[in-house]
Amino acid sequence: xxxxxxxxxxxxxxxxxxxxxxxxxxxxxxxxxxxxxxxxxxxxxxxxxxxxxxxxxxxxxxxxxxxxxxxxxxxxxxxxxxxxxxxxxxxxxxxxxxxxxxxxxxxxxxxxxxxxxxxxxxxxxxxxxxxxxxxxxxxxxxxxxxxxxxxxxxxxxxxxxxxxxxxxxxxxxxxxxxxxxxxxxxxxxxxxxxxxxxxxxxxxxxxxxxxxxxxxxxxxxxxxxxxxxxxxxxxxxxxxxxxxxxxxxxxxxxxxxxxxxxxxxxxxxx
Amino acid sequence: xxxxxxxxxxxxxxxxxxxxxxxxxxxxxxxxxxxxxxxxxxxxxxxxxxxxxxxxxxxxxxxxxxxxxxxxxxxxxxxxxxxxxxxxxxxxxxxxxxxxxxxxxxxxxxxxxxxxxxxxxxxxxxxxxxxxxxxxxxxxxxxxxxxxxxxxxxxxxxxxxxxxxxxxxxxxxxxxxxxxxxxxxxxxxxxxxxxxxxxxxxxxxxxxxxxxxxxxxxxxxxxxxxxxxxxxxxxxxxxxxxxxxxxxxxxxxxxxxxxxxxxxxxxxxxxxxxxxxxxxxxxxxxxxxxxxxxxxxxxxxxxxxxxxxxxxxxxxxxxxxxxxxxxxxxxxxxxxxxxxxxxxxxxxxxxxxxxxxxxxxxxxxxxxxxxxxxxxxxxxxxxxxxxxxx
Amino acid sequence: xxxxxxxxxxxxxxxxxxxxxxxxxxxxxxxxxxxxxxxxxxxxxxxxxxxxxxxxxxxxxxxxxxxxxxxxxxxxxxxxxxxxxxxxxxxxxxxxxxxxxxxxxxxxxxxxxxxxxxxxxxxxxxxxxxxxxxxxxxxxxxxxxxxxxxxxxxxxxxxxxxxxxxxxxxxxxxxxxxxxxxxxxxxxxxxxxxxxxxxxxxxxxxxxxxxxxxxxxxxxxxxxxxxxxxxxxxxxxxxxxxxxxxxxxxxxxxxxxxxxxxxxxxxxxxxxxxxxxxxxxxxxxxxxxxxxxxxxxxxxxxxx
Numbered sequence: 030x031x032x033x034x035x036x037x038x039x040x041x042x043x044x045x046x047x048x049x050x051x052x053x054x055x056x057x058x059x060x061x062x063x064x065x066x067x068x069x070x071x072x073x074x075x076x077x078x079x080x081x082x083x084x085x086x087x088x089x090x091x092x093x094x095x096x097x098x099x100x101x102x103x104x105x106x107x108x109x110x111x112x113x114x115x116x117x118x119x120x121x122x123x124x125x126x127x128x129x130x131x132x133x134x135x136x137x138x139x140x141x142x143x144x145x146x147x148x149x150x151x152x153x154x155x156x157x158x159x160x161x162x163x164x165x166x167x168x169x170x171x172x173x174x175x176x177x178x179x180x181x182x183x184x185x186x187x188x189x190x191x192x193x194x195x196x197x198x199x200x201x202x203x204x205x206x207x208x209x210x211x212x213x214x215x216x217x218x219x220x221x222x223x224x225x226x227x228x229x230x231x232x233x234x235x236x237x238x239x240x241x242x243x244x245x246x247x248x249x250x251x252x253x254x255x256x257x258x259x260x261x262x263x264x265x266x267x268x269x270x271x272x273x274x275x276x277x278x279x280x281x282x283x284x285x286x287x288x289x290x291x292x293x294x295x296x297x298x299x
Numbered sequence: 300x301x302x303x304x305x306x307x308x309x310x311x312x313x314x315x316x317x318x319x320x321x322x323x324x325x326x327x328x329x330x331x332x333x334x335x336x337x338x339x340x341x342x343x344x345x346x347x348x349x350x351x352x353x354x355x356x357x358x359x360x361x362x363x364x365x366x367x368x369x370x371x372x373x374x375x376x377x378x379x380x381x382x383x384x385x386x387x388x389x390x391x392x393x394x395x396x397x398x399x400x401x402x403x404x405x406x407x408x409x410x411x412x413x414x415x416x417x418x419x420x421x422x423x424x425x426x427x428x429x430x431x432x433x434x435x436x437x438x439x440x441x442x443x444x445x446x447x448x449x450x451x452x453x454x455x456x457x458x459x460x461x462x463x464x465x466x467x468x469x470x471x472x473x474x475x476x477x478x479x480x481x482x483x484x485x486x487x488x489x490x491x492x493x494x495x496x497x498x499x500x501x502x503x504x505x506x507x508x509x510x511x512x513x514x515x516x517x518x519x520x521x522x523x524x525x526x527x528x529x530x531x532x533x534x535x536x537x538x539x540x541x542x543x544x545x546x547x548x549x550x551x552x553x554x555x556x557x558x559x560x561x562x563x564x565x566x567x568x569x570x571x572x573x574x575x576x577x578x579x580x581x582x583x584x585x586x587x588x589x590x591x592x593x594x595x596x597x598x599x600x601x602x603x604x605x606x607x608x609x610x611x612x613x614x615x616x617x618x619x620x621x622x623x624x625x626x627x628x629x630x631x632x633x634x635x636x637x638x639x640x641x642x643x644x645x646x647x648x649x650x651x652x653x654x655x656x657x658x659x660x661x662x663x664x665x666x667x668x669x670x671x672x673x674x675x676x677x678x679x680x681x682x683x684x685x686x687x688x689x
Numbered sequence: 690x691x692x693x694x695x696x697x698x699x700x701x702x703x704x705x706x707x708x709x710x711x712x713x714x715x716x717x718x719x720x721x722x723x724x725x726x727x728x729x730x731x732x733x734x735x736x737x738x739x740x741x742x743x744x745x746x747x748x749x750x751x752x753x754x755x756x757x758x759x760x761x762x763x764x765x766x767x768x769x770x771x772x773x774x775x776x777x778x779x780x781x782x783x784x785x786x787x788x789x790x791x792x793x794x795x796x797x798x799x800x801x802x803x804x805x806x807x808x809x810x811x812x813x814x815x816x817x818x819x820x821x822x823x824x825x826x827x828x829x830x831x832x833x834x835x836x837x838x839x840x841x842x843x844x845x846x847x848x849x850x851x852x853x854x855x856x857x858x859x860x861x862x863x864x865x866x867x868x869x870x871x872x873x874x875x876x877x878x879x880x881x882x883x884x885x886x887x888x889x890x891x892x893x894x895x896x897x898x899x900x901x902x903x904x905x906x907x908x909x910x911x912x913x914x915x916x917x918x919x920x921x922x923x924x925x926x927x928x929x930x931x932x933x934x935x936x937x938x939x940x941x942x943x944x945x946x947x948x949x950x951x952x953x954x955x956x957x958x959x960x961x962x963x964x965x966x967x968x969x970x971x972x973x974x975x976x977x978x979x980x981x982x983x984x985x986x987x988x989x990x991x992x993x
Contacts, residue, residue, distance in 0.1 A: 036799070036802050036803065039795070039799075040795075040798065040799035040802050041799065043795035043796050043799045044796060044799035044811070047792070047795070047796035047799070048811075048814055050869070050872075051814075051815065051869075051872065051873075052818065054826065054829035054869070055818065055825075055829055057832060057839060058828070058829040058832055068837070109706075110706055110707040111707070113703040113707050114703070114708075116700050117700055117701055117702075117703040117707070118704075120696050120697060120700035121700040121701040121703070121704060122693055122697040122700075124701045126708070130707075130711070133712070133715050133716060134707075134711065136978060136982065137715065139922070139923065139978060139981055140926075140971075140978070141926075141927060141929065141930020141931070141932075141974070142927075142930070142932070143930055143932055143950050143951060143967065143970075144722070144930065144967045144970060144971060147954065147964065147967050148715075148718035148719055148722045148967070149718050151721035151722055151960070151964070152714070152717060152718040152721050155721055167714060168714075170710075170714075171711070171714040171715055174707065178707070189408065190693070191404045191405075191406060192408050192410060192411075194373075194395070194402075194404070195404055195409075196410075196421070197375075197395040197396050197695070198373055198374075198375075198395050198400075198401055198402045198422075198470075199396075199401065199422030199425055199469070199473065200396045200422050200425030200473070201396055201425055203698070203699050204699050205425070206696075207696075207699070207700075209421075210410055213412045214411065228820050228822075232822045232824065234823070234824055239954075249822070249824050252824055252825075252828070253824060253933075256827075256828050257937070260828075260831055260832055264828060268822070268828060268829070271821070271822050271825060272822075272825065279817065375691060375695075376691045377691070394695060395695070
């Protein structure tokens with residue numbers, strides 16, 4: 030039983046300021062995307078003008094489509110591989126090469142993206158692979174499966190192991206015990222993992238820049254090259270759309286996890 | 300994995316009567332079973348027979364190996380040494396799902412994503428039972444543990460007592476030859492625990508099933524079990540009926556572990572017919588009944604349960620008193636502890652020791668009660684004493 | 690053989706696919722980085738001279754090993770630009786991490802003191818910005834910090850300044866961007882340890898006569914050190930290699946390693962030097978990386 034909070038004024042102030050700091054810039058960006066005026070200084074009234082211009086920008090649309098395809102496919106593969114890795118690490122006890130395996134899974138979580146991007150590019154060049162959709166997808170899968178593994182592993186770790194024992198006691202072999210009891214209970218974490226992988230992939234600039242080829246830019250690459258040239262209202266519009274898309278993904282995923290988990294334990298997305 | 304049991308793909312196989320031992324044979328025979336974790340010998344050469352229809356309790360302090368032994372019966376651990384025979388077949392290396400044994404887990408381990416009904420049906424589905432049959436069996440189980448109307452609830456919508464019943468129903472549904480219960484009542488509060496103890500005993504009698512319960516609560520073991528195995532440091536210290544365990548413990552440790560006891564160390568002096576005379580430290584010379592098994596050493600301990608010690612203002616008089624050679628000791632009341640049904644007096648004996656006496660409060664008014672520093676005589680018969688190697 | 694061991698056998702099989710994948714796309718590429726960092730620069734496509742080719746047999750391989758050169762590393766060590774870049778990366782990372790700790794701690798502490806129901810809400814509120822795109826968040830700040838951006842307008846309107854301040858392309862802008870982007874990474878581990886702490890400990894401390902600041906300094910803070918460690922590493926390591934934020938928000942007169950690497954690679958097309966820079970970056974980060982990995986593992990294993 031936690032006693033009712035002892036919030037001091039200092040606590041309230043730091044919370045308010047902290048959340049304002051986190052949200053205001055995004056809010057301002059969204060508002061400006063509806064500004065009729067081209068100048069940031071001038072508020073020209075509400076307008077969807079920049080969205081119209083955005084939709085006539087073929088290069089931008091193509092980049093967005095490419096990003097979406099990469100994000101969906103890499104997140105799906107990463108969720109599969111990451112879940113398998115999490116199962117092996119949390120239920121496999123000791124096995125040969127375990128240290129190397131877990132090392133390889135933890136390192137990309139914090140490793141600078143420039144290094145990951147560079148190393149994968151060198152591999153693709155050496156393999157003489159044509160760079161584009163598949164190379165970016167592979168690169169993103171490699172990075173994001175580690176995040177999936179961590180999310181799923183922490184859920185598996187907090188799961189009461191006597192549930193699996195009970196399933197075996199009631200006649201399941203280990204594989205069936207996993208499918209009938211463990212898997213349904215970690216679905217929220219798997220969904221959260223997919224979601225995390227999806228947004229990380231949609232977000233990535235550095236690794237995609239290294240591993241993609243000419244003519245197949247992803248959305249962040251497009252945005253980046255535009256942003257370097259200065260602020261453009263269309264960028265506000267595309268950013269607002271991306272924020273909207275991610276908000277929808279979050280809502281769907283949290284609804285899904287609420288439906289599938291009776292315990293109301295949400296798997297932390299980090 | 301020698302001698303694999305046939306898969307229990309039909310509950311009919313796991314049903315009572317199937318693979319039953321020959322007459323006179325125990326249902327379960329544990330032979331020299333040992334289990335080591337690292338350098339720690341959790342279970343150290345345990346042998347035990349359990350007959351069909353018994354309610355057996357494994358009792359012991361935490362870390363004594365009782366849970367490890369139970370987990371070996373369920374198949375979650377495999378013994379390093381020894382055999383576990385169920386109906387004559389060695390199942391020591393069989394996997395949990397290959398054994399006609401079910402377990403009720405300490406924290407129940409109910410599947411949180413499944414409704415009560417599906418939790419109970421879980422093992423039946425695994426056994427490949429027909430759908431209609433499953434429904435009948437689940438309904439039967441729900442009625443058995445009185446959970447009607449809660450079939451569609453999820454475990455987190457149930458009270459502690461209800462969860463305990465679901466766990467029981469789930470473990471019983473497959474009609475195992477042997478039901479293991481790991482501290483089944485530990486999570487319930489006292490009143491509920493007492494009621495549930497009665498229900499469990501009733502159920503076991505009605506189904507004629509064999510139950511093995513693990514508990515650290517001696518009162519629970521005494522109440523429910525027909526036989527108790529006390530474990531200490533991985534070994535079985537004594538296997539006996541509750542009464543025997545309490546009245547004729549094998550060792551000082553058991554005498555102290557099960558209930559309260561007054562213990563006096565002493566030296567064997569002489570034999571007088573069927574009685575021994577022992578000079579004790581703290582309680583003077585005591586006359587005790589000769590134990591069934593002869594005690595070889597001369598260093599002995601005399602154990603007397605507090606409720607066997609009677610108190611009176613003056614020494615016991617009359618023929619009866621003399622006839623049974625009463626031990627009577629003078630002393631002063633040093634402490635009084637009122638417990639409702641009984642009062643425990645601590646008597647400082649003139650001989651130096653301290654003696655506890657539990658006196659039933661048979662009258663509502665305390666005319667007979669003793670007061671602090673009052674002089675009393677504590678007395679008991681030789682038959683009330685147990686002689687133990689010290 | 691215990692229940693866990695029974696379960697472990699099929700679980701281990703699950704490792705095969707991800708294992709092969711990680712060896713192929715994580716470990717092997719590192720081999721390539723190492724190899725190319727030891728190669729000669731060449732004006733070609735790909736712009737480096739292969740150092741060895743397994744198809745040419747043992748003799749060629751031996752010759753190739755003899756030809757391996759540490760020239761690229763010598764270049765990195767001798768050229769001031771690179772030394773400056775490393776020093777700057779570390780300074781920026783240390784400063785930014787300190788700022789993050791100072792700003793993140795009060796927020797995490799405030800969250801941990803909220804009533805339990807509101808704690809979950811606050812956590813979601815902190816995580817959600819993390820889900821919105823990294824690039825977009827930087828871009829949002831460009832909107833605010835540019836010459837005629839919102840910040841200057843407000844400052845002018847309040848008469849705090851008489852003419853627009855240059856924010857973009859300064860270190861201040863970069864620090865704002867870094868703190869903004871990494872704040873959730875600092876808050877979450879801090880909050881996790883602070884929320885787990887028993888409130889009775891603080892109550893016991895004040896019961897024993899400690900005034901509030903001592904309660905915090907002698908009990909709360911020492912107990913939150915694991916969270917501080919996790920937060921600091923989680924921010925420090927990626928900031929050292931950061932590319933996008935300094936590139937978009939800081940000036941171009943002093944670069945961080947990430948930027949140097951990018952420049953060598955994309956602009957100068959000097960792959961061997963870029964690879965050498967990557968190796969050095971990794972070596973610099975090896976100690977904090979290992980520390981983080983151990984921390985992460987311990988945390989996960991505690992959950993079992």
